[in-house]
Amino acid sequence: MLALLFLAVLGIAPLLALVLLMTRLPRAGAGSPGTRVRAALRSGLARPVWPGLVAVVVVAGALTFGLEQGYLAAVPNSPRWGFDVALLAVMLAPAGALACAGLSALAAAAVAQARGFGAGTVTGLLTLLAVAVGSAAAHLPLLAIYRADPSGFPVIPNLGEGDLLAPFTIFPAALIWAAPWPVIGAALDAREDSRPPVRDRWQLLLDLTTADLPESRSAWGAALRAELAVIDPPKERRGFALGGAWAAVRSGASRGTWLGAAGVLLVVAAASLAASRWELAHGRGGVLVFWTTVPNLLLLAIALATAWRTRSFGAGLRAGLLAGLAALVAVLVVGIPEAVVWANQRAGYLTTGDAVPPDWQSAVRDLLRPEFLVSIVVAWTAAVASGAAVGAALGRLHRRAHPNETTATV
Structure with missing residues (x-):
């Protein structure tokens, strides 16, 4: 499943x-x-x-x-x-x-x-x-x-x-x-x-970095592009384009994005604890498969919803990655003490459920192994990118169907 x-x-x-x-x-x-x-x-x-x-x-x-x-x-x-x-x-x-x-x-x-x-x-x-x-x-x-x-x-x-x-x-x-x-x-x-x-x-650099801004900042991006169009000296064009691109890329996350990340942290922490205790009581197959799959849906939904609301792939990607970072914190905050619990009960390693760690330190080190963390990050990043792409595409289709509709910002 x-x-x-x-x-x-x-x-x-x-x-x-x-x-x-x-x-x-x-x-x-x-x-x-x-x-x-x-x-x-x-x-x-x-x-x-x-x-x-x-x-x-x-x-x-x-x-x-x-x-x-x-x-x-x-x-x-x-x-x-x-x-x-x-x-x-x-x-x-x-x-x-x-x-x-x-x-x-x-x-x-x-x-x-x-x-x-x-x-x-x-x-x-x-x-x-x-x-x-x-x-x-x-x-x-x-x-x-x-x-x-x-x-x-x-x-x-x-x-x-x-x-x-x-x-x-x-x-x-x-x-x-x-x-x-x-x-x-x-x-x-x-x-x-x-x-x-x-x-x-x-001009291409500024076009790429401002074309995908949330609708609340699209007028600002259009003004930057218009101003660059009337600048002729190459040195001034380069400086203006680099400054505008940097300002667009480092746009801060909105309040809604931070609230979404906090919600993801709480949900993933609670779900990880529940999955760990269920596996401990029943299958003892570890929770690595759970971590690499189930949070995907949550991160995909966050990225998709943000990209759809803002009509922006970049905004959805940023929101999803911030939520993914929060989910990783939740995994480690719950996983480290749970690894100790599994070791003390001689139930095996928390990640895969196989073998029995010689001590709780080995159990914790197993959780922090780079190959396991990389597998989680890769799976989550793929979900975030997919969600942001789908959300941006759906949002732009909706905008074409309802050209007079404005986008609410959070």
């Missing part, structure tokens, strides 16, 4: 991307579908995009090479460090895919601002492809060497034969989850209004 819930949360982004494609394509311009696809490909690859894609390939390859060498040097130290380096690396693979989803959505949004939805989607998808190509170019030769002669590599007792490099092998598969995000990024930031064409990178 909990696994199905987690899959449902992950399935929101592909569903939204499909809906956005169905609604956007009929408005993508004149001509046959083939003509529009070719035009999108040309615009999505035109300079400065393709040099940027080459840079992405090089950076992805260099990062993969460096991370693999660091991983091979670190993995034998797992017993001494007190956590499973290999398992942490496996958990970091979807975290990397999540970061790539954000990168591709940002690239798609930047190009969509200047060239439209189709070009932005193409650029975002090619960004993911560039990451996959660069990563594979660095990983596959090392994998071939390992397959041919594993004796030159570390031997890890809890890994099966041939699984040492599994974290890097599964990364391209994890990138599949990121595939819908170029569509979402391009759709949420595609140029639809009467703004002038993008003049330079400073």
Whole structure:
């Protein structure tokens, strides 16, 4: 049941991307579908995009090479460090895919601002492809060497034969989850209004950072863009754009956002305590699965509601991340004493319920292991991003249907 819930949360982004494609394509311009696809490909690859894609390939390859060498040097130290380096690396693979989803959505949004939805989607998808190509170019030769002669590599007792490099092998598969995000990024930031064409990178920067403001601050963002349009000296344009972008990014959280985070803290704390005591009395299977699934719905709802009310993906993302931080505090505040309770009752580790910790200190250290914390953060971040995207899309559809309706602020 909990696994199905987690899959449902992950399935929101592909569903939204499909809906956005169905609604956007009929408005993508004149001509046959083939003509529009070719035009999108040309615009999505035109300079400065393709040099940027080459840079992405090089950076992805260099990062993969460096991370693999660091991983091979670190993995034998797992017993001494007190956590499973290999398992942490496996958990970091979807975290990397999540970061790539954000990168591709940002690239798609930047190009969509200047060239439209189709070009932005193409650029975002090619960004993911560039990451996959660069990563594979660095990983596959090392994998071939390992397959041919594993004796030159570390031997890890809890890994099966041939699984040492599994974290890097599964990364391209994890990138599949990121595939819908170029569509979402391009759709949420595609140029639809009467703004002038993008003049330079400073206008693009200010467009991106102010286009997704809550409606209560949209007039302020429009004023910034209008003022930049009448500034000609390059140095002054750069300074004004950087200052305006920074002011937009560091917009403080509203009172409602802080109240929502406080509510999440209380709900997650109470639910975690209830789940721990129920598992202790019945299944003793641990609460890690509960932590990586059930709070997802709450965080998704917070992000979706905020993004819908403000018509802003950024506002929903900030509210969801703040609520996620509150939920993490609740997990630790409840989890640490509960781990001690489980250890004292010889019930096993709180996270998974397996084995019996030798003492309460070991039980607490198990709760704070990086691989468990990373798995929670990755699952929650995916839920927050999905909720913010859905909320922003629904809010903007509602605004088009009710153009005279104003948005209440909290």
